Amino acid sequence: MRNRLKKEGWIMQGKKVAMVVLLLLMAIMVISFRAYGEWPVSFNATLNGSNYATLEWGMKEGATDNFDNGIDALAPPASPDGDNVYFSSITGEPSPYNKLLKDYRGISEETTTWRLVVKVASGKTMVISWDGGTLPSGWVCTWQEADSNWNGVGDEHNLSDTPNQIEVSNTTGDLLTKRYLIKAQVLPTYSISGTVTLQGGGADVTEVLLTLSGDASATTNPDAQGNYSFTGLSEGEYWVTPSLNKYRFEPPFRSYNPLNSDQTNQDYTGIYQCDLTVNSAHDDPDPSVGTHTYDWNTQITASVTSPADQTDGTRYICTGWT
Missing domain, CATH: 2.60.40.10 (Immunoglobulins)
Known part of the structure; x- marks a missing residue:
């Protein structure tokens, strides 16, 4: 052949x-990353169906664990019946700086806790609600009932779960005080x-x-x-x-x-x-x-x-x- x-x-x-x-024939790098920065969350409080107060919490540049003038805001006095809602100071500051309507903390990646106090007079109902879509991306935020010493009691609830609210109804004859731990933890x-x-x-x-x-x-x-x-x-x-x-x-x-x-x-x-x-x-x-x-x-x-x-x-x- x-x-x-x-x-x-x-x-x-x-x-x-x-x-x-x-x-024998022979970056622009776009990375998914988490940016830690400022973020706010609003709580809307209603008393017997009427607007009572709007609370704010979150993280801001320049904020501390104490009361920060120009960043935080003091809570107004309680109603004549004793109804009130506010964030309690975690550093033991004297009155009136221990009751806050706005409570911001410094930017951090650490688990951060807020102390929410709800006081409701007899025969009334207060509802604390929020928009789950406004919660910070990259964080898991929870609420849990607490005792008088601020120890968590019962289950933790994710703020992103529905219903996005905490309801406090007082069927007793006295002023009812409820305490809640609000936590934000980086995922x-x-x-x-x-x-x-x-x-x-x-x-x-x-x-x-x-x-x-x-x-x-x-x-x-x-x-x-x-x-x-x-x-x-x-x-x-x-x-x-x-x-x-x-x-x-x-x-x-x-x-x-x-x-x-x-x-x-x-x-x-x-x-x-x-x-x-x-x-x-x-x-x-x-x-x-x-x-x-x-x-x-x-x-x-x-x-x-x-x-x-x-x-x-x-x-x-x-x-x-x-």
Whole structure:
């Protein structure tokens, strides 16, 4: 069997010709993160269905645990029947600075507690309500009844759960005092990190785009060493998908359901995709006529079968093996 490679293609004689073809075809970083800063929450108090007071609490730049003039506000005096609602000072400040209508604290990532006092005269009902949609992102806020020494009693309730209210009804003959602990705690956060490597094609690894989807959305590019990370992610369901034109990735994506711990060594390998186009005016080449895609550095065997006998002497020219 004799093969000669010419510019126009292969000149083949005989029943079958085979050839081995070796394919040697060769940030702006957007990270989901939590920003700690100022945030306010309002409580609306009604007494027997009528507006009574609006309280504010949260975190502000320059605020402290004590009364801060220009930031906090003192609570008004109680009604003639003794009805009142206010935040009690946690530092034991003297009257009137121990009863606040607005109670802001300094910006912090630590668990912070407010002390809410509700006083209701006999035969009355006071309702403290709030908009769950205004609670700070990245925090879990709760309320819990407390005893006279400010020890928590019973279950903690998430302020985001409905109904968004605390109702105090007094069916006794005396003034009723209720105490509540309002807490704000930073949600724990987690990270996803790993390394991206590329095989073939000559692309720069920093061109790879990694897309985070699910309970948060973000994109990032690896650094020059292929390292990437998504940080500040709350517990939840996420997917990470790498992409780069002309590359196939292993694995094609990773899922986390739920993400509840730091995930390291979440690596990806991008393999360059090579196209082999086959054209033939005669018979049945293998691979078949058309365009075929292979991983970089894949070795394939290409062949064409001629209908002519070896003794016939007829030659067929198959072109386009590229």
